[in-house]
Amino acid sequence: MDRISALRNVEDALADFEDGDASLGDVEDRVLGVLRTYATEFEGDDVTAYRATGDPEVEGVVVVASSADEAEERVAARIDGAVPEFRVERAG
Incomplete structure (x- = not known):
């Protein structure tokens, strides 16, 4: 998912909230899903998303x-x- 798609999906979730078609919890879940998808599919110039695990x-x-x-x-x-003990691995 590219940045523009992520922003559109967040905007759609907010619009549904404003129209009364989604609860705050629904919007939070949708936005979190968008953010997680964006982060795990992130492809930047010479950078990658990493997730910490451990503590x-x-x-x-x-x-x-x-x-x-x-x-x-x-x-x-x-x-x-x-700083606690942890390791990182590529997200996704």
Whole structure:
């Protein structure tokens, strides 16, 4: 899914909410689905989406980076205090 498609899908979800055709929970689920699909299908110039696994504090965090090492650094930078043990793998 490219960025434009993702934005259109989010816009459609918001429009359904505004029209009363979707509840807030429905919209949240749809937007989360769009975001997850976008992240796992992400193809940028020399970058890839990586998902962290391991400690609950970082479990499921997705970052975009040019390498696994850079992805680990980006995940670690999001943590306040001691960085827990985790690993990253390509999302998707």
